[in-house]
Amino acid sequence: MFACAAVALVAVLWWATAGALDRQTDAAIRADAIALSERWREAGNTGLVEAIEERLAVDVENEAIYLMMEAGTGRRIAGNLDSWPKGQPETGPWFRTRVLHDGLAVDARLHRLELPGLRLLVGRDETERTELRRLLTEGVVWASGAVVLFALAGAWLIRHALQARMRPAFTTTAAIAGGDLSSRVALSGSGDEFDRLAQTLNIMLDRIGTLMEGVRGVSDAIAHDLRTPIARARAKLEDALATSEDEESLRATVEQGIADLDGISRIFQALLRIAEAEAGARRAAFAPLDLVHVLADAAEIYEATAEARGQRLETDLPDSLPMVGDRDLLLQAVANLLDNAIKFTPSGGAVLLSAAATSVGIEVTVADDGPGLSLEDRAHAGERFFRADKARATPGSGLGLSLVRAVAHLHGGEVSLVDAVPQRVPPGLRVVIRLPQG
Structure with a gap:
């Protein structure tokens, strides 16, 4: 491009001079x-001859x-x-x-x-102009x-410089292709576009490494918890099959086995829902909705369960909370929180479902009177198949909070866990989902 532009410039200069x-x-x-034609019309042949002789007489450069x-x-x-x-x-x-001009052959x-009865040549000696053009x-x-x-030379230098700046990225990608996922692109410290590209690649590789660790963790957890x-x-x-003495006992055992397999199937369905939410595959189902109706439906579903366990399910909901999201996933997330709260709240306790609009969005809170979670357990809460020591004796798969976090992140929100009443023993647990309203 540089050569073409420069040649074009030189060509224009040539055209502007020689041309x-x-x-x-x-x-x-x-x-x-x-002018000679006009002189001939005015004075005839004699006037034309005089005009030519006058021009030759004043031609100092001898070009005419x-x-x-x-x-x-x-x-x-x-x-x-x-x-x-x-x-x-x-x-x-x-x-x-x-x-032949003045005894010399010239261009x-x-x-x-062509005039009546005459032939006339008018010209200029181009010897000097030809030399200048040459x-x-x-x-x-x-x-x-x-x-x-x-x-x-410039193209070679630029290519060499680009190759030198891109060599760390090539080396890193080659190492990753060879199976070394710990390799990262080295930064030059100049802060230019190549460093920004390297930083982006490193962030991407860190994210891939985190996802790979998560996949390995899920695989290990599935192998451990489902085995x-x-x-x-x-x-x-x-x-x-070996010891049943009658058809009735065999039927009961088969039904129990079917129930166990249904539980395993529910675990896989929960994993699939979490994967869909984390991958953003459910964004196509986003639509305007009123979150209050979703929360009211979840409370209605679990109100009977709470009463059966001698608990109170209380709600504190505003008139309306409009937002855009996936109604089914939001309902599932709130249902998981209510199920956990009811599961760990003792008889006579209360579970509170509340929601409110804030300056930055919407907050949905589920608080219970259960044992709560230690700070160490809160750091791991939300990981697939994680269960605190206090929850080992209760039924469940450890996927409830994982789904809640995935749904919140899908909607651009976050989940936090704090003590419901810090001064009380046990303090209980309050789970807050913060969602954007837009």
């Missing part, structure tokens, strides 16, 4: 020919060329050429040729005029060659 000289020469010859001849006989009448140039086309008024630019052309050629060399119920269901079925 301008040609145009000036043609303009001078044309003006001279028109004239020839006036009789059309029929070819007799020379006036001018500084001895004869009409030979071998020239008879068509067209303009031509270039070599003529000339000539214009032919010098200009040589300069253009040499300049263009230098431009091409500089362009090639026991699957083995238990298989052992029960084998024992029933």
Whole structure:
């Protein structure tokens, strides 16, 4: 691109110099020919001869060329050429040729005029202009060659510099392709575009590493947490097949095995919902909704469960909380929180579901009178299959809070866990979901 631009510039300069000289020469010859034609119309042949002799007399640079001849006989009448140039086309008024001018063969630019009974040549000696044009052309050629060399050298330097700056990225990607996921792109410290690209790549690699660790953790957790119920269901079925004395006991064992397998299926469904939420696959289902209706439906579903356990499910909801989101996922998240709260609240306790609009969005809170969570357990709450020591004896898979966090992040929100009443023993647990309202 640099070479093309420079060559174009040189070509324009050549056209503006050598081309301008040609145009000036043609303009001078044309003006001279028109003036001689007017003189002939005014004074005839005698006036034309006098005009030619006057022009030759004042031609200090000896560039003007004239020839006036009789059309029929070819007799020379006036001018500084001895004869009409030979071998020239008879068509067209303009031509270039070599003529004998003052005893020297020179290049000339000539214009032919046909007058009644006369033939007239008007021209200019182009020896100096030809030499200047040659010098200009040589300069253009040499300049263009230098431009091409500089362009090639510049291209090589730029390519070398780019390769040097991109080499850390190439090295890192090659190492990652070879299986070394710990490799990161080195920064030069200049803070330029390449450093910003390297930082972005490193952030991406860190994110990939976190996801890979999560996948390995999920795989290990699935293998650990599902192996026991699957083995238990298989052992029960084998024992029933070997020891059942009647059809009724065999049927009961099979039904228990089906219930265990349904529990395993629910775990897989929860994992799929978490994966969909984390991947953003459910954003297509986003639609305007009133969150108060979703919360009221969740409270209605679990109110009977709370009453059956001797608990109170209380609500504190505003008239309306409009937002945009996935109604089913939001309902599932709130249902998980209510299920956990009811599960860990003792008989006679209370569970509070509340919501309010804040300056930054919407806050949904579920508070209970249960044992709460230690600071160490809160740091791991939300990880797949994580269960605190106090929850080992209660049924569950450790996926409830994981789904809640995934749903909150899908909606651009966050989840926090704090003590419900810090001064009380046990303090209980308050889970707050903060969601944007827009």
